[in-house]
Amino acid sequence: MSLGPMMQWMQSILHWVNVNLKANKGNVILVFSKGCLHAVSSIDGEVLWEKDLSAESIEVQQIIRPLGSDMIYAVGFVGSSQFDAYQINAKNGELVKHKSADFPDGFYGDLLLVSSDILVSLDATRTSLVTIDFQKGEIIFKKTHVSDIVDESFGTAVLLPSELSGMFAVRFNTLLVFIKVTIEGKLEVVDKITNAAAVSDALSFSEGQQAFALVEHVDRKILLTMKLVHDWNSDLLKESIAMDLQRGMVQKVFINTYIRTDRSQGFRALIVMEDHSLLLLQQGEIVWSREEGLASVIDVTTSELPVEKKGILVVKVEQSLFEWLKGHVLKLKGTLMLAGPEDIAAIQGMRLKSSEKSKMTRDHNGFWKLLIVLTKAGKLYALHTGDGRVVWSLLLPSLRESGSCKRPTGLSVYQWQVPHHHAMDENPSVLVVGRCRPNWDAPVALSFVDTYTGKELKSMGLIHSCAQVIPLPFTDSTEQRLHLLIDAEKHAHLYPRTSEAIGILQHEFSNIYWYSVEADNGIIRGHVLTSNCIGMVDEYCFTSRELWSIVFPSESEKIIATATRKLNEVVHTQAKAIADQDVMYKYISKNLLFVATSAPKASGEFGMAQPEESCLVVYLIDTVTGRILHRMTHHGSQGPVHAVLSENWVVYHYFNLRAHRYEMSVMEIYDQSWVDNKDVWKLVVGKHNLTSPISLYSRPAVVTKSQSYFFTHSVKAIAVTSTAKGITSKQLLIGTIGDQVLALDKRYLDPRRSLDPTQAEKEEGIIPLTDSLPIIPQSYVTHALNVEGLRGIVTLPAKLESTTLVFAYGVDIFFTRIAPSRTYDSLTEDFSYALLLLTIVALIAAIFVTWIMSERKELQEKWT
């Protein structure tokens, strides 16, 4: 969703209070936002009253309503050391009382309600606990040093936000301390727990008793304990559950109650794990689990499945001979109709496992692959494209919170090793790049993961920062791809760190160029390697030099989008035959960069800029020479721009303010230097200019064609299909605002479309010009589904030339297989084999019948 409402919510507190104001208004939801307290009816969302507290500049931390009273208290801090409490009538929002007091030591920020009139907070140094009594006449602060109640000193304290009546929990590193507040306002330690992971809120159940859950990690298990709040030694429940190590630590626990069949009280616990998965625990078992981590995909790459090894199957069968026998007995039972419902389910499961779709080996068409998905929680998943199951998952140790790495984030995944020559005995692996902190000069953490087994091969951490990762088009003898990591000081670090890699790099040293985009400063720079780092022993570090730079005028242009070609894109042919028996040559360069800039005033929100003052400029730049190959201006247009660059064309989506509609433009770039070489004789005699050196100073002879069309929807993502050989025509995959993925033929975005194409052009497949692009409902690849919160679309080629695999991710994930120009190289799924067989049988029968008939006729003729 948009950032606007999110920003508002971040400063607000939502509080659910059961106040029955009027019979028909239900409960009241109290919301504090932007210094204003609102009471909202839960039935129809009507704002019942609002109270403006913004003049006092209070940060409201809690809204409290004592049981059975019509008063509510809004408590919070003003600045860092003043505590304020407002007593407000919940019925009409009238301010009854306002109390304020200064606490000279200052507060750390958390505020926790322990009982109806006592709040707990930490002082600014986080070494003392402060209790605040606010309901009596005066606000009373009581400061207790941590070392006074807990014998040892453990450093800084963290208040856990769990609401346990009369008690609270404080965490010191690994130790969790439960502290009780006595009636006199004294603090007493109840218990200390070493392996505790999470504590739930207190839950009221029968006879006014309150219970809470505590989760501990013990070895490979988690221990769930339910306790009564007022009686520490009573364990209502003690369950230990085996837990997959790849799920990490328990982050949160929620409980609710149910009545068991024997009418006793039962408890369920919903736990949230470190990898963002959700699990429901009941009676010592995991009832269900959901991989919610897949809702926050950061990056995707693919891996081929293992090659089917002959003989391995036999070995596997021998290993589990018993399993194999059991399977056959089950199948026999099934065929003899003796199987019960459980057996039938087992048979079904076995069938599914052995079916073609979910096989763990490479298929002939290349449809089944592993999608290696990196999520925000720092977990790597391998998803099978056949049935979408998780083949393995790995919580990356390098992306877990640790002492030196406070808030690690994953950045991207790259194919590290793709064995072709040693496909039988070596497994492919991926490189996962992460950062210790979100800021871009934070140290980097690298992990290498085997994609078949899901094991981390090795990891490196805390070496240097990483602004950019450049996969180089070279591999070493073990088929590991060379990668350059560019750090914040523009030094390049080579991986893998082997002498062989250095040798390869030295050989191609002068051929390595890269660019960097500084969107904030409006500069694009080109870089080249120079020499080894000076003053460092590290021989894998190289310095770089700026080769060129393009500076955009900051007062009129701001970089809003860039696009390049996909590294692995295959182009079948450079030549394009056009209608009048002529040939055009596509300008195909791996170093093409598309940049879109917009007037700074129009780069913000919609409706802010007038058409006259907004202007969109697009550039095509050669990233080796820094030359601007083409520049075009769209007056009265603005971003957001979504662009995709493929072969020799770029398609981009933007907003036209004049027409107040979205537009999509296509820009195709053709090479003119080939035009003179069409004469075969010139080539034979050698009078061509193909061997003339490419120079920085000679302007490449290119010509561009472009055209714009209206497009109805807002766009969230845009991608283009990719096929194995690049022969199949392309389709654009457009993620619309409705979270659907629309496949649009590239033919609709052809700059050569004209109002009435000639006969020859029609034969070539040029569609008559229309002002807007058609949206054909049948061409939505998601059909009637939507990929909620769509963020990205990834396309992968299958081995079958006609087919592209499409993976779209957002909150949902979606995978499908599409054929942009129909499956011309294979039979469709609904191909009727029966009809084929029938025809053959009929033909054979007809041959025999006619043969017999002719024999008979011949005989008859002979007799006559």
Added chain:
Amino acid sequence: MRSQPVILVLLVHLCISSLSSSLAISPGEGYTVNGRVKIRSMGAQGLVLPGKLSNIKVVLNGGQRVTLLRPDGYFSFDNVPAGTHLIEVDAIGYFFSPVRVDVSARNPGKVQATLTENRRGLSELVLEPLREEQYYEIREPFSLMSVVKSPMGLMMGFMLVVMFLMPKLMENMDPEEMRRAQEEMRSQGVPSLASLLPGGAARS
């Protein structure tokens, strides 16, 4: 007689929508845009199933803000600054045109909405789908023609023609004509490649 209640319903609709779909000044820095999404299912009068309605989102300015519909189809955006805005409706199964909404500071309380797809002005902000969207191709029912038209069908058809019609044709042919034709072929010998080409035929 039957048209009367329909007109009545429409009138009521108009009254309600003209009351609600307007711009109101809110205490904040912007204005409130109110509107309504109305979907008539094909054939039957009235709204679509309530479950389906709850999945409809109304999007302001390409995702800047998103809101959901109330059960009666109304929606509103608060604190919308003066200027020109775009409202899109995201509903699976229906095609809605985006709407250009002008919020002017000069005469508040006046809504100016235009469908961008067909440039039709709206007197009030009642958004109706332009058409329903059918995401699946309808499988053609089995018919004899499709079998005959398929390559296999054609093959069989051709075979039948050769089998049963050719002998008939041969029988009906004049024996003398046949003999003449055979002689002609013999005299020409094997047709040369050159005579088959259009250029060669022209030369001869």
